[in-house]
Amino acid sequence: MVEMLTQERHQIIVSHLKSRGICSVKELCSVTNSSQATIRRDLYELQQKGKLIRVRGGARSLDEFSSDVEQTIRFNLHVEEKKQIAQAAAMHVRDGDNIFIDAGTTTYEMIQFLRDKKDLTVVTNGIDAAIACIELGIRTKILGGTIKKKTHATIGTQTCQQLMQFNFNASFLGSNGLGSNGCYTTPDCAEADIKKQAVDCSKVTFILMDKSKIGIESFVNFAKVESVTLITDQLTEMDKKKIPKKTNIEEIN
The missing domain is CATH 3.40.50.1360 (Rossmann fold)
Structure with a gap:
């Protein structure tokens, strides 16, 4: 049950980032009804999976980098x-x-x-x-x-x-x-x-x-x-x- 909730939350985060481009941790907490600690953990896991890029205070959609992602x-x-x-x-x-x-x-x-x-x-x-x-x-x-x-x-x-x-x-x-x-x-x-x-x-x-x-x-x-x-x-x-x-x-x- 917990795993399904995590998957659903991850889907919401990725979808929201695609529509917004870049989001703060606070904003993602609001749309998922989750704590900051949970969102930060989600962002780490999603970045490891190549789904987004973490930035200071939030995350950025990979779609913005889809044409050319910086080497670094x-x-x-x-x-x-x-x-x-x-x-x-x-x-x-x-x-x-x-x-x-x-x-x-x-x-x-x-x-x-x-x-x-x-x-x-x-x-x-x-x-x-x-x-x-x-x-x-x-x-x-x-x-x-x-x-x-x-x-x-x-x-x-x-x-x-x-x-x-x-x-x-x-x-x-x-x-x-x-x-x-x-x-x-x-x-x-x-x-x-x-x-x-x-x-x-x-x-x-x-x-x-x-x-x-x-x-x-x-x-x-x-x-x-x-x-x-x-x-x-x-x-x-x-x-x-x-x-x-x-x-x-x-x-x-």
């Missing part, structure tokens, strides 16, 4: 899940491989698990990823282009042209969502072009994405589910119902 915010969402997914992804990298890692925050977490790989080459369009690789002594190539402020990614025609010259053993990409249309999606056309090209240049492609993004469709499709493999955290029965048929999944237990 994304790094602090689903931290443990990202590390687990990243560690599983790193197991697909062998000594001597040439791989592509994009500018996602989950793919960034993967780099720490590559430190013992020998004769590895990483190509990336992520500035943060390139720095992390260099610090571990990994041979690194960063693609040129226009630097996107919010995601610290290089994008544009120049980036795609440089990417076309490579042949990768594997590519590792982030995604903003997996929709019912059977495609992985991202909000930005330019970043979608990079991801599409990476898939074309790779023998295999892995999508590193936590389960909170299942059922979410962003603006631009970049890969069909049957052409790549999803690495994600442990799925509930509800999550599994949202996943399109033909999806290749590696689920972390």
Whole structure:
């Protein structure tokens, strides 16, 4: 009974935030008839699930960030899940491989698990990823282009042209969502072009994405589910119902 009440309260909070954009703890107490301590706990839990962003004195809807979430915010969402997914992804990298890692925050977490790989080459369009690789002594190539402020990614025609010259053993990409249309999606056309090209240049492609993004469709499709493999955290029965048929999944237990 308590769990059902909590779920109902969470739904009200998320719905209210979507309509208002940003709300104070006091306002959310009023609409849910709850104490401040309860609301603060709810906001913490909902942020961990990637449903909202906590701000001083309240919370802000993720819808306001749906086009481009700041890198600093994304790094602090689903931290443990990202590390687990990243560690599983790193197991697909062998000594001597040439791989592509994009500018996602989950793919960034993967780099720490590559430190013992020998004769590895990483190509990336992520500035943060390139720095992390260099610090571990990994041979690194960063693609040129226009630097996107919010995601610290290089994008544009120049980036795609440089990417076309490579042949990768594997590519590792982030995604903003997996929709019912059977495609992985991202909000930005330019970043979608990079991801599409990476898939074309790779023998295999892995999508590193936590389960909170299942059922979410962003603006631009970049890969069909049957052409790549999803690495994600442990799925509930509800999550599994949202996943399109033909999806290749590696689920972390």
